[in-house]
Structure formats: structure tokens, C-alpha cells
Amino acid sequence: MIAAAPGASIPVGRRVRVQVPATSANLGPGFDTLGLALNVHDELEVEATAGTAVRVEVEGVGADEVPTDETNLVARSLLHVLEAVGVEAPGLVLRARNSIPHGRGMGSSGAAIVSGVLAAQGLLEGLVELADADVLRLATELEGHPDNVAPAIFGGLTIAWVDETGPRHKQLAVHRGVSLLVAVPEATMSTKLARSLQPEAVPHADAVFNLSRSALLVAALTQSPELLLDATEDRLHQTYRASAMPETSALVGALRAAGHAAVVSGAGPSVLVLAGDPAARLEAAAIVESRDEPWRALLLAVDIRGGTVEPIPPQAAA
Known part of the structure; x- marks a missing residue:
């Protein structure tokens, strides 16, 4: 500069x-x-x-x-x-x-x-x-x-x-088969608070786990959307933050149990779903809208x- x-x-x-x-x-x-x-x-x-x-x-x-x-x-x-x-x-x-x-x-x-x-x-x-x-x-x-x-x-x-x-x-291009859903709650979350819940050290096995899933996720998003559910597994941050946003954690769990690649969006409390096709995204949106807590299901694109x-x-x- x-x-x-x-x-x-x-x-x-x-x-x-x-x-x-x-x-x-x-x-x-x-x-x-x-x-x-x-x-x-x-x-x-x-x-x-x-x-x-x-x-x-x-x-x-x-x-x-x-x-x-x-x-x-x-x-x-x-x-x-x-x-x-x-x-x-x-x-x-x-x-x-x-x-x-x-x-x-x-x-x-x-x-x-x-x-x-x-x-x-x-x-x-x-x-x-x-x-x-x-x-x-x-x-x-x-x-x-x-x-x-x-x-x-x-x-x-x-x-x-x-x-x-x-x-x-x-920068990478996302596979055109990937459809996005963001579930937005009424509650907010402080990024500073979310980061404060992270431990200073994590088990070696968890670090290796996330390295493998991160590499797989790049492949899933750019070439192989059918791998998105496995590729979005995480052991480094979402579990540690779950206590601060229990509704988010519960929604992620419900979506993943139904076969949808759901993760916490950023520091939360929104939930991001990386769907392999538009039909799967609509199924995920129905799960979001069926929850007791109020969520807005946003059907988005990259x-x-x-x-x-x-x-x-x-x-x-x-």
C-alpha cells in the first residue's frame, strides 16, 4: 500500500x-x-x-x-x-x-x-x-x-x-448443487462471549478430527455435496458454546439427526444448513418452522x- x-x-x-x-x-x-x-x-x-x-x-x-x-x-x-x-x-x-x-x-x-x-x-x-x-x-x-x-x-x-x-x-467456487438455509432466531449472541467459552487447548484427537473434516468440507462444497453431512462435523468450538445457546444446539442436533448438514453460523445463534439439493433444503426449512421457538428460515444463495x-x-x- x-x-x-x-x-x-x-x-x-x-x-x-x-x-x-x-x-x-x-x-x-x-x-x-x-x-x-x-x-x-x-x-x-x-x-x-x-x-x-x-x-x-x-x-x-x-x-x-x-x-x-x-x-x-x-x-x-x-x-x-x-x-x-x-x-x-x-x-x-x-x-x-x-x-x-x-x-x-x-x-x-x-x-x-x-x-x-x-x-x-x-x-x-x-x-x-x-x-x-x-x-x-x-x-x-x-x-x-x-x-x-x-x-x-x-x-x-x-x-x-x-x-x-x-x-x-x-477464493473458491461453490458447487451449484449446494443450497443454503439460514435459520435466524430472535435471540442474539455476543461474539466476545462465544469466544470466551473456547478452551485454550484441545485434545490431539479432536484437532486431527477437525483437520480431516475441514479438508473434506472443501471437497464437499466444491465437488461432492453428498459428503456435506460428514464434512460438517466439528469438535473444536460448537460443543463448548452449546450451553450459551441451547436452542441453537438443539436445532443443529435435530437437523443433523434428520440427515441435514447443519452447523452454527459464525458465533451463532443462527444455524446454517448446507443442503445438497433444493428438496433437502425445503425439508430442513420444515424442521426449522416446526420448532417451538420462533425461527426465521431464510432460503439463500452464495x-x-x-x-x-x-x-x-x-x-x-x-
Whole structure:
């Protein structure tokens, strides 16, 4: 990443539009490594204005809950990028239309971070060139790990890891036979709480178990959907977190007992089903809807585009 030339500034009136998908991380055995982009999106428009004030307008999910100033996560992420490249922040107006549920294990915080980073990338056009690797690194700095931000940026199925150069990723195409279902409860779950339930060490046999299932899951998602049930077995995180979300654990158990590849979506409490065909997905949805607890069954697809940013031409400005 190259820093901006001294004195470089974002032109007042420059506007960009950003769209970022929801994500589901872990996918069972791929803890902190595997992630999948979903076709539910948050949308954002950002305008550079005179002065230094930051104003955030939110429609949809979180409209009555999220901050509307520079402490908003999207705004903080955008400002983080500008500081990193040495460009003074202009005034900013952010208009967000949110559809990704908050606190449900569908990557809402990762999507907010990626939205801010991509908005900064668009505003910096002609001043600083942010490559894909820069976007991933900056988003990971803010999120702490790349498993959610990688699919939000690049789309599809992603494998994310970190080496001495920073976060890296590999994007893969999901087999067209795979159908997705996300069961969303009314309850929320704190990612911080979920992570606190993880032990610092796990048995050697469990580590080997998950290594085999993670490798198998990549094959199942890209080539052999008939292996999805075996490939989504996990011994590293879901059992330890079950006590904090018993309804989620019970639903995962009921779905798997019926032959469906169900896992906790991210940190939960939503449940992701990786169905081998549309008929199996409908069967899973019927099980979700038959539960005593209220769940929303979302029939989704894999988002293959990932996050996008585009300029808004001056003539399109309202």
C-alpha cells in the first residue's frame, strides 16, 4: 500500500456506493478459517463534504441502535483507512441501508468494517491505490481475524489464513448443487462471549478430527455435496458454546439427526444448513418452522461477487 502524496485531499462532493454481503464463518469444522458469502446485503452511500463533521444515517436493521457519528463502526473503519494512508479526513455523510441481522452470526460487524474500507477505497481513487491485499489487511486489522471479512470482500467460499506477510485468502467456487438455509432466531449472541467459552487447548484427537473434516468440507462444497453431512462435523468450538445457546444446539442436533448438514453460523445463534439439493433444503426449512421457538428460515444463495464499490456520477446526485 502506497501512502498519499503530501497534501492530497478527497474532493468535496465525491460520492461512492458500496454493497457488502452477509457471511457465515467456520462452517462447522473450519474454525477461524472457512467463510461463505451470502446473498443478503448491506448498502452504503458516502459523500465527502466540507468541514470535518461525520454524520451517519441508517435505515433498516440497527437504525435505532447504532451510533450516528464518527463512532459508528462503518465510519470508524473508513477513517482508519484514511489515517493509514495519510489523507486528512473530509466531512462525511454516510447513508446506510442495512439488511444483515445484527448479533446473529451472519457477519454484520465484518460487513460494516468492509463497507467502511471499500468506501475509503472509492473515495481515494486517483490519490492512493488500494489493492485487494490492502483491503483484506486493513479489514483484518479492524476485525481481528480474516474469516468473515475475506468472504465479505471477495465473495464465494474463502479459505483465510495469516502468515508473516499478513492475512491471505483463497477464493473458491461453490458447487451449484449446494443450497443454503439460514435459520435466524430472535435471540442474539455476543461474539466476545462465544469466544470466551473456547478452551485454550484441545485434545490431539479432536484437532486431527477437525483437520480431516475441514479438508473434506472443501471437497464437499466444491465437488461432492453428498459428503456435506460428514464434512460438517466439528469438535473444536460448537460443543463448548452449546450451553450459551441451547436452542441453537438443539436445532443443529435435530437437523443433523434428520440427515441435514447443519452447523452454527459464525458465533451463532443462527444455524446454517448446507443442503445438497433444493428438496433437502425445503425439508430442513420444515424442521426449522416446526420448532417451538420462533425461527426465521431464510432460503439463500452464495454471493459470488463479494463487496463492491462504485463512484456515483455527479449528475446522479440528488
